[in-house]
Amino acid sequence: MARLACSLSISFLILLVFVPEVSGSTNVVSYRPAGTEGSVPLQECPSKCEFRCSTTSHKKPCLFFCNYCCQKCLCVPSGTVGNKEECPCYNNMKTQEGKPKCP
Numbered sequence: 001m002a003r004l005a006c007s008l009s010i011s012f013l014i015l016l017v018f019v020p021e022v023s024g025s026t027n028v029v030s031y032r033p034a035g036t037e038g039s040v041p042l043q044e045c046p047s048k049c050e051f052r053c054s055t056t057s058h059k060k061p062c063l064f065f066c067n068y069c070c071q072k073c074l075c076v077p078s079g080t081v082g083n084k085e086e087c088p089c090y091n092n093m094k095t096q097e098g099k100p101k102c103p
Contacts, residue, residue, distance in 0.1 A: 038074045045070035053103060055080045062103045069093055069102035 040048055049066035056062045070076050073089035084091035084102070093101040 040070060040074050040076055042071060042074065045076070048076040052076050052080060056103070065101055066103050073102075 045067050049063055049070055052066050053059055053062035066076065069090050072093070073087055075087035075090050077083040077086045077090060084100075090102045091100070095101050
């Protein structure tokens with residue numbers, strides 16, 4: 001009987017340690033596949049945009065707008081050009097003239 005109580009106590013402790021708290025916690029990090037909206041943490045925007053703008057000849061404006069879009073959408077499309085369909089928010093941001101805002 002003591003063995004059963006001990007094993008139940010250990011099982012309960014394991015559940016407390018290894019099962020993340022889900023109910024209303026703001027510290028829970030949800031998984032998002034790479035390239036989807038919300039997949040880039042805010043602090044990673046500069047490095048993701050550095051790669052995204054690495055092949056352009058207009059580096060300064062590319063970095064400015066890429067970082068702006070990344071902060072709004074928390075997403076940067078993969079690669080250095082194209083693939084904008086991975087991030088609809090990033091893809092749908094337009095200038096006043098109706099041109100794409102995000103590189």
